Amino acid sequence: MNNLKFTINAEEMAAAFGDMKQAVETALTKGVQALASMTHQKTIELANAKLKTTRKIYTDNLSFEQVAPSIWVVSLSEPALWIEEGRKAGSMVDDL
DSSP: OOOOOOOOOHHHHHHHHHHHHHHHHHHHHHHHHHHHHHHHHHHHHHHHHHOSTTHHHHHHTEEEEEEETTEEEEEEOHHHHHHHHOOOSOOSTTTO
């Protein structure tokens, strides 16, 4: 029977993992950006399909921005939040 011998060089493994870590981090960063971009585009698509008189207000107040190296935010500004959240109960006379 032959003896098996394993030699493990921790420095080489750490170096290989370091390279893979950077590649994974880069791929995840690109993936997060792509997901945020797709979310923004899908939100615009849904607004165009489902909104009528409020469409322009909604799409004008929808934003997509990078706030940190791997953090992207898709948000709706205050002037259009009522479209998502609804309005408080009350008389419509003032709005007419």
